[in-house]
Amino acid sequence: MFTGIRKFIGTTAALALVFSLSLGLLTAPTMTTSAQGDPEAQFPLLREAVEAVVRAVTEATGMTEGDLLREVLSGKTLQVIVTEKGADVEAVQADVKAALTESINKALSEGKLTQDQASKLLESLDNLVERAFSRDGLTMISRVRQGLVNLAKQVLDAAAQALNITPEDLTKELTSGKTLMQVITEKGSTVEAIKAAVKTTVTDAINKTVTEGKMAQEAANRLLEGLDKAIDGLFNRVIENAGKSxxxxxxxxxxxxxxxxxxxxxxxxxxxxxxxxxxxxxxxxxxxxxxxxxxxxxxxxxxxxxxxxxxxxxxxxxxxxxxxxxxxxxxxxxxxxxxxxxxxxxxxxxx
Structure with missing residues (x-):
């Protein structure tokens, strides 16, 4: 499951999506109610926050980003992960706070934040970091994981439909060592046409999750921004580890x-x-x-x-x-x- 998720959007993008959704970074109570519905307004330094958490945890534990994503998707909290790796949770949290404080002050000096926004972010920093390392995100992690699996399935289903074969038949072809591009060519179809059909289907699925309130717009934007690259990668990739548990x-x-x-x-x-x-x-x-x-x-x-x-x-x-x-x-x-x-x-x- 993890391999499919990571290969669909990439390790770094998957981490950003997981942490932004599951660790509360998209709903930090730092802005006024008028900013609700706009994730970047609710947490203007979302990307910096995710990067600070990932960097601090990986550096302290010796884990790669891929390792960290696996652990998070298994249902563990950051506090548990850091502790199991023998690192000091408070020290890691302090590193995150220091990095975020620096980012907030820099954004303020560059005019990207107002003084009021910066003050509210700094005031909520302890609570934000504590929440990021707590158990509160476990349910959302499961939802994010399932959502990503569904999106990966959408890609294969859309390709199968465009090729006029069943998803099961397409899966058999792919697990035999062929790439999706090879399968399309063998079936006498046009690769670009299939890509366009897949992109339309996946884009509609992502937008639907936003409309239904199952995904924040910021997370959807992250997926959509990298969709072309993700589809290209998927079309040219041989499925690895198919026989591994x-x-x-x-x-x-x-x-x-x-x-x-x-x-x-x-x-x-x-x-x-x-x-x-x-x-x-x-x-x-x-x-x-x-x-x-x-x-x-x-x-x-x-x-x-x-x-x-x-x-x-x-x-x-x-x-x-x-x-x-x-x-x-x-x-x-x-x-x-x-x-x-x-x-x-x-x-x-x-x-």
Whole structure:
């Protein structure tokens, strides 16, 4: 489920949508009632708020944006996620507040906010951040997830209808390794015509959710702005992990976090320092070498940690032994490749 959502709108866009809807950022009680119905007026720095939350949590926990989205969509609150990763919730919240305070003051100085708006935002900041990390967003997370799944289904249904085949037949074609563009071409249809039909159907579906009050206009705008790119990506993408269970995909995705944690431990760097270096373009191997640590020892420690996690999941009945064997096959080689990967924080699952 997560893979389909993330590939439909992208990890960053999905995070923005989830947090803006589920964490109360679109309904922050900071503006006057005359601003109701206009999300940007209700919270003018919505994008900055989402970015501040995501940046603070990922830097403190060593998670990628993809990892964070998976955890949030599983129903966990940010407070639980941060705590489970061994980070200090209050420190992370303080980072978010500091970043937002800076953004608010900057917007005020640039004339993007009035003094009254800035004051109200600053006054509500503690409550806003506390709400963002609390349990209040769990129901909305479920609604957002279901909404995104429905939208992805709309794309496939619209394509199937335009091709005059059933959605089930289209799904079989796609899970066989073909792209949607290849299927369309094989059926003798015009790709651009199918894209146009899909875009119309999905746009109507998004606008309908807004009209019915199920989605804020700001969230809809985010989806619509990236719709062409999302459709292009979907038409050219081979469905990955079709045979993998959700637990297998989640376990595979945790590899990055394990590598980062083990590298931080071996180099005696904080995860925040490590993530900063990674964002500057360094690799985990390069960072380890600079600190006089042999990357091979980090790979070995990470492999052990990963295997222990796999064993626990198998014993708990949450992972099949065949899936465990597949995950462990060539593990050291995969970890070594990731240690030397310069774009490790892009949030994609490593193969």
């Amino acid at each position: 959700r637990q297998m995909r989640l376990t595979e995705a945790r590899t990055v976090g394990i590598l980062i944690a083990e590298t931080a431990r071996a180099t005696e760097l904080t995860q925040r320092e490590l993530l900063k270096s990674l964002r500057e373009g360094k690799t985990l191997s390069g960072i380890a070498t600079e600190k006089g640590v042999d990357p091979v020892t980090i790979v070995a420690a990470s492999a052990t940690a990963f295997k222990n996690q796999i064993d626990r999941l198998v014993k708990a009945g949450r992972l099949q032994q065949t899936e465990a064997d597949a995950l462990l096959n060539g593990l050291n080689e995969k970890l070594t490749q990731m240690m030397n990967q310069a774009d490790l924080l892009k949030g994609e699952l490593r193969k």
